[in-house]
Amino acid sequence: MNLRIIATGGTFDKHYHPLTGNLYFRDSVVPGALQRARIAQDCVFEALLALDSLDMKDEHRQQVLQSCQRAAEAHIVVVHGTDTMRETAAVLGSARLDKTIVLTGAMVPYLIDDSDAFFNLGFACAAAQLAKPGVYIAMNGQLFDWGNVKKNRELGRFEALR
Amino acid sequence: MNLRIIATGGTFDKHYHPLTGNLYFRDSVVPGALQRARIAQDCVFEALLALDSLDMKDEHRQQVLQSCQRAAEAHIVVVHGTDTMRETAAVLGSARLDKTIVLTGAMVPYLIDDSDAFFNLGFACAAAQLAKPGVYIAMNGQLFDWGNVKKNRELGRFEALR
Amino acid sequence: MNLRIIATGGTFDKHYHPLTGNLYFRDSVVPGALQRARIAQDCVFEALLALDSLDMKDEHRQQVLQSCQRAAEAHIVVVHGTDTMRETAAVLGSARLDKTIVLTGAMVPYLIDDSDAFFNLGFACAAAQLAKPGVYIAMNGQLFDWGNVKKNRELGRFEALR
Amino acid sequence: MNLRIIATGGTFDKHYHPLTGNLYFRDSVVPGALQRARIAQDCVFEALLALDSLDMKDEHRQQVLQSCQRAAEAHIVVVHGTDTMRETAAVLGSARLDKTIVLTGAMVPYLIDDSDAFFNLGFACAAAQLAKPGVYIAMNGQLFDWGNVKKNRELGRFEALR
Numbered sequence: 001m002n003l004r005i006i007a008t009g010g011t012f013d014k015h016y017h018p019l020t021g022n023l024y025f026r027d028s029v030v031p032g033a034l035q036r037a038r039i040a041q042d043c044v045f046e047a048l049l050a051l052d053s054l055d056m057k058d059e060h061r062q063q064v065l066q067s068c069q070r071a072a073e074a075h076i077v078v079v080h081g082t083d084t085m086r087e088t089a090a091v092l093g094s095a096r097l098d099k100t101i102v103l104t105g106a107m108v109p110y111l112i113d114d115s116d117a118f119f120n121l122g123f124a125c126a127a128a129q130l131a132k133p134g135v136y137i138a139m140n141g142q143l144f145d146w147g148n149v150k151k152n153r154e155l156g157r158f159e160a161l162r
Numbered sequence: 163m164n165l166r167i168i169a170t171g172g173t174f175d176k177h178y179h180p181l182t183g184n185l186y187f188r189d190s191v192v193p194g195a196l197q198r199a200r201i202a203q204d205c206v207f208e209a210l211l212a213l214d215s216l217d218m219k220d221e222h223r224q225q226v227l228q229s230c231q232r233a234a235e236a237h238i239v240v241v242h243g244t245d246t247m248r249e250t251a252a253v254l255g256s257a258r259l260d261k262t263i264v265l266t267g268a269m270v271p272y273l274i275d276d277s278d279a280f281f282n283l284g285f286a287c288a289a290a291q292l293a294k295p296g297v298y299i300a301m302n303g304q305l306f307d308w309g310n311v312k313k314n315r316e317l318g319r320f321e322a323l324r
Numbered sequence: 325m326n327l328r329i330i331a332t333g334g335t336f337d338k339h340y341h342p343l344t345g346n347l348y349f350r351d352s353v354v355p356g357a358l359q360r361a362r363i364a365q366d367c368v369f370e371a372l373l374a375l376d377s378l379d380m381k382d383e384h385r386q387q388v389l390q391s392c393q394r395a396a397e398a399h400i401v402v403v404h405g406t407d408t409m410r411e412t413a414a415v416l417g418s419a420r421l422d423k424t425i426v427l428t429g430a431m432v433p434y435l436i437d438d439s440d441a442f443f444n445l446g447f448a449c450a451a452a453q454l455a456k457p458g459v460y461i462a463m464n465g466q467l468f469d470w471g472n473v474k475k476n477r478e479l480g481r482f483e484a485l486r
Numbered sequence: 487m488n489l490r491i492i493a494t495g496g497t498f499d500k501h502y503h504p505l506t507g508n509l510y511f512r513d514s515v516v517p518g519a520l521q522r523a524r525i526a527q528d529c530v531f532e533a534l535l536a537l538d539s540l541d542m543k544d545e546h547r548q549q550v551l552q553s554c555q556r557a558a559e560a561h562i563v564v565v566h567g568t569d570t571m572r573e574t575a576a577v578l579g580s581a582r583l584d585k586t587i588v589l590t591g592a593m594v595p596y597l598i599d600d601s602d603a604f605f606n607l608g609f610a611c612a613a614a615q616l617a618k619p620g621v622y623i624a625m626n627g628q629l630f631d632w633g634n635v636k637k638n639r640e641l642g643r644f645e646a647l648r
Contacts, residue, residue, distance in 0.1 A: 039303030111437035119199040122284030130292040141201030273599035363627030446608030454616040465525030
């Protein structure tokens with residue numbers, strides 16, 4: 001069963017810049033994380049975007065959709081910022097592809113102490129292989145349908161709408 | 163959907179002992195890992211055993227089975243050593259419980275650099291929620307039926323038998 | 325030989341805030357770092373300030389000076405932001421205390437991957453015990469006199485003036 | 487001021503072997519640690535031995551001595567196992583070289599959670615530059631003369647004899 005992992009940026013993939021003191025994007029951490037995970041099956045990595053999800057515009061979401069459409073794989077994980085993960089999931093979900101697409105991200109960057117990123121990546125890789133075709137968000141140890149999820153910004157976690 | 167995580171020891175849970183220079187078991191790392199994962203749903207942790215899986219005997223496997231039987235939860239993750247994970251899975255599988263039980267572990271301890279443990283835990287937590295009732299092994303980014311898996315000791319990874 | 329470690333904030337001590345996505349100050353990481361260092365001798369920790377060094381004003385530098393003056397210990401490490409470390413060192417140096425005071429910090433926060441912080445703390449603790457009375461900056465594996473050092477902002481490292 | 491770092495193995499430098507579950511030696515972690523430390527000055531790394539210090543024999547200690555004698559640098563750090571650090575220090579100390587030689591190591595390997603290794607390396611690098619010629623042991627945030635130190639095995643720390 002082939003799996004594609006598409007990186008788009010987000011908190012998951014932020015690095016610390018020693019000269020500016022800011023968090024920024026450079027080479028994605030995802031390939032290193034996949035190697036560390038010792039994944040034995042075929043797993044294709046695609047570095048599509050490197051954006052804070054607040055900076056994601058319609059055209060970027062269309063790029064994500066096109067990548068999912070073009071992909072030979074029917075099981076896809078999209079690493080994405082949490083702030084507009086729901087919006088991208090809605091674009092992907094409305095396209096009704098016959099694929100299982102799981103968006104995930106992190107509340108703390110992969111490279112920072114106490115990060116949830118590596119757990120979330122594992123959770124999403126399982127969900128992309130096991131859930132029936134559709135578009136989902138995997139965060140906080142739970143799989144949400146794209147139409148039934150919101151980010152609770154006060155608590156910093158995802159919740160079902162109903 | 164309630165989830166139970168049962169720790170039995172294994173590589174996943176080994177600590178380094180500064181006085182002896184050996185790896186050993188003390189308080190399980192799993193509760194800390196679950197907190198770091200920011201799991202929002204109900205998730206019960208049970209510290210059942212703290213054994214190298216090569217030291218696991220029939221009586222220990224029966225204890226794991228009893229914990230799974232007694233559990234109120236229908237979705238269970240068992241953190242286990244990799245060397246006899248298949249044997250414990252066979253004991254659990256033969257009991258034909260109406261639950262989804264996923265065994266996972268690690269090739270490198272959670273507390274050691276470059277560990278796969280946190281990814282595997284995430285993968286197993288998703289699989290325990292999404293796979294149909296049965297007993298599975300989750301390692302190397304893949305979910306195996308308990309009757310169709312072996313550990314390839316030369317390569318240090320799990321593979322399907324057929 | 326007693327040692328005092330004074331935390332004032334700076335990159336060394338920054339945490340990631342999961343809700344805002346910013347780096348900020350909360351409980352200092354220094355006590356945990358000292359415990360991890362397995363320091364056996366008497367070592368007093370003082371949480372004096374929690375400031376980005378660009379936000380440090382004269383009054384804050386006076387507070388650092390007063391802490392050094394009041395200290396019972398003759399060997400002092402000051403954990404400080406790198407951007408104005410030289411300015412604080414100049415205030416301390418001009419006071420001509422009969423103590424060995426070593427300022428150190430980090431180019432990458434202690435809690436972020438690939439941080440130099442823990443090495444720098446070790447370096448500074450040795451320098452505070454071994455250098456003759458005076459005020460120094462310990463960065464990049466080198467000990468600089470306070471009057472003969474500048475931060476090269478392009479390269480992100482400290483250099484002697486001459 | 488030139489500095490030489492000589493690796494001889496010891497707890498500091500142990501890796502976890504995923505296939506055997508044992509700790510072992512492979513490429514030294516020291517060059518990576520020095521890079522992470524952002525050392526700006528000239529610093530020569532020498533991978534001399536890769537031994538558990540309990541396996542160190544007279545001939546190995548002679549090799550360490552010869553490396554120190556041959557070195558162009560007058561400031562030397564020797565990364566060494568803690569169990570016989572004192573014995574090697576005695577061999578080096580008896581040779582009365584006109585150099586500052588600091589032995590250090592770790593109670594927990596560099597690659598394992600909560601390791602003191604990186605702090606100790608920083609401490610030793612400062613001591614090798616600042617202490618007067620002689621042979622020293624740098625552990626637990628303290629610098630000991632080679633003739634006035636022992637490892638307290640019950641507490642897992644170094645102490646002065648008097």
